[in-house]
Amino acid sequence: MSKTLPLKELAKIVGPDRVFTALEERLCYAYDATFMEYKPDVVIKPANTEQVARVLELAYREGIPVHPRGAATGLSGGSVPQGGGIALVLTAMNSIYEVNRQDMLAVVGPGVITADLHRAVEAEGLFYPPDPGSSEFxxxxxxxxxxxxxxxxxxxxxxxxxxxxxxxxxxDGRVMRCGGRTVKNVTGYDLCRLFTGSEGTLGVITEITVRLLALPKAVKTMLASFNNLEQSAEAISAIMAAGVVPRTLEIMDDLAIAVVEKYGSFGLPLEAAAVLLIETDGDEEQAAREAAVVRSLLEEAGASEIKIAADADEADNLWRARRAVSAAIARIKPTKISEDATVPRSKIPAMIRRLRQIGRKYNLDLVIFGHAGDGNLHPNIVCDRRDPEEMARVEKAIGEIFTAALELGGTLSGEHGIGLLKAPYLASELGEVGLAAIVDIKKALDPKNILNPGKIFPS
Ligand SMILES: Cc1cc2nc3c(=O)[nH]c(=O)nc-3n(C[C@H](O)[C@H](O)[C@H](O)COP(=O)(O)OP(=O)(O)OC[C@H]3O[C@@H](n4cnc5c(N)ncnc54)[C@H](O)[C@@H]3O)c2cc1C
Known part of the structure; x- marks a missing residue:
């Protein structure tokens, strides 16, 4: 950014100890969990909504780009400050204001770590289900x-x-509220849905009210091994078609199993072509009954081994193995590109076949794991961004992964967002008219394009 920043005014708003301009400090906020690097001109860590509002008012007046940022675990380049400007780090606004059993809701600041909310509500016998693999951060x-x-x-x-x-x-710094504390609310447009998933491009979220459920009393965890990856995909389809909805149905292919075992020795079957990690939950009777149904479907589908976790420690060990995949595959090569193209459930076997073909065609290390039960696979390509020839093959492979997902009736992103990485492909899913409609929404709410410019929309 070539403009002179109003640093004194910014320091007046948030206090000098919440403004960071040294190169080392700016570098710490140049990354997320992708391979991208763009330094902000200044890092600001506001303490409350009032400070966020005044920072945005100033940035809007001066036309300074603002890149909202949480913990920067994003996998699509959503928080990296491309083009410079302000990295607006919301982590200090980390209070859990309320856990309300009667209304079954919690009210939190944007900087609350997801796992801290899990622990706070579970202590009250309540349940906040969303559980990204990065929940602890x-x-x-x-x-x-x-x-x-x-x-x-x-x-x-x-x-x-x-x-x-x-x-x-x-x-422009104005503060608004949408939705509320009721389960039903149809007053006006559903703005909560609009801001949710807006990737920091429409507004800065400063307080969140979430719905809670009762904590399930029992969970059954099992690991099924397969000698053939496609057979495991067929098993997923069979389970989903049987009408049982496990609470999780995760897949790891042979490469994922091998690197995870090298990373942590969790006891995964190294001879398997794929494993499925499945959980059922509910009360004791429901969790056990559904686990038995899933088990018999896995047997019918040809699972070579099925292990039921004997206790919470064994279940925890399996989940630690699953959560280690990202860190473990990062050891294969320095650059890890994590995709989350998602397909309808019935197309999971076809998508897995296409992914394998693409990996072979471009001679790439393509690891398949993810939330297979809902069609949200995470094909990860491990490569070296210093190797231009390899990166050219990676780029072609990514394009083909998106094409495959869309041809199978799926979407570019099930959960990681569009960010910078997938912006060039947006029109292929939304079409010209769909793209024009979201451009209109962006222009109406951010006419000067100061909020997270370059994200979601193709430049
Ligand atoms: C190992 C690993 C496992 C993961 N597993 C999952 C998974 O299972 N499921 C899943 O969905 N994701 C997963 N992710 C991706 C990532 O953790 C999620 O996208 C997460 O929601 C990002 O949160 P964050 O606080 O790190 O946000 P950031 O990365 O800091 O920001 C993400 C986006 O949100 C915007 N933003 C952040 N805070 C605000 C705010 N207060 N107001 C407005 N905009 C804001 C940013 O501008 C950016 O566009 C994983 C990532 C890693 C590294």
């Missing part, structure tokens, strides 16, 4: 901005399904 603000999902999305849906109310600071 990511923020509720980032979850709402991406409509984050996670393994439990299969049965319980994604963040969007739990947002009851929001406080949002608009691009």
């Amino acid at each position: 990511c923020t509720m603000g980032g979850n709402v901005a991406e409509s984050a999902g996670g393994p439990r999305g299969l049965k319980y849906g994604v963040t969007r399904d739990y947002v009851l109310g929001l406080e949002v600071v608009l691009a």
Whole structure:
């Protein structure tokens, strides 16, 4: 950004100890969980809504880009400050204001770590289902901005399904509220749904009210091994078609199993072509009954081994293995490109076949894992961005992954958002008219395009 920043005014709004301009400090906020790097000109960590509002009012007046940011665990380049400007870091607004048993809701600041909310509500016998693999690090603000999902999305849906109310600071600094504390609310347009998943491009979320459920009393966890990847995909389809909805149905292919075992020795079957990690829940009777149905479907589908976790520790070990996949595959090569193209459930076997073909065609290390039960696979390509020849093949492979997902009736992103990485492909899913409609919404709410410019929309 070539403009001189009003640093004194910014320091007056938030206090000098919340403004960071040193190169080392700016570098710390140049990354997210992708391979991208763009330094902001200044990092600001507001303490409350009033400060966010005044920072935005100033930025709007001066035409300074503002990049909202939670914990930067995003996988689509949503928070990286391309083009410079302000990195607006919301992590200090991390209070859990309320956990309300009677109204079955919680009210939190955007900087609350998702797992801290899980622990706070579970202590009260309540349940907040969205559980991104990054739950121990990511923020509720980032979850709402991406409509984050996670393994439990299969049965319980994604963040969007739990947002009851929001406080949002608009691009020009005005503060608005939408939704509220009621389960039913059809007053005006559904603005909560509009801001949820808006990836920091329409407003800065400063307070979130989420719906809670009763904590399920029992969970059964099992690991099924297959000698053939496609057979495991057929098993997923069979389970989903049988009308049982497990709370999770995760897949890891042989490469994922091998790197995870090298990383942590969790006891996964190294000889398997794929494993499925499945959980059922409810009361004791329901969890056990559904686990028995799933088990017999897995046997029919040809699983070579099925292990039921004997206790919470064994279940926890399996989940630690699953959560280690991202970190483990990052050891294969320095650059990891994580996709989340999603297909209708019936097309999971076809998508897995296409992914394997694409990996072979471009001779790439393509690891398949993810939330397979809801069609949200995470093909990860591990590569080296210093190798231009390999990166050219990667780019072609990514294009073909998106084409495959769309041809099978799916979507570019099930949960990671469009950000910078998928912006060039947006029109292929929305079409010209759909794209024009969301451009109109963006222009109406942020006419000067200061909020997260370059994200979602193709430049
Ligand atoms: C190991 C690993 C596992 C993951 N597993 C999952 C998974 O299972 N499911 C899933 O959905 N995602 C997953 N993710 C992706 C990521 O964790 C989620 O997208 C998460 O919601 C990002 O939260 P964050 O706080 O890190 O947000 P950031 O990365 O900081 O920001 C993400 C986006 O939200 C915007 N934003 C952040 N805060 C605000 C705010 N207060 N107001 C407005 N806009 C805001 C940013 O501008 C950006 O566009 C995973 C990531 C990693 C690294």
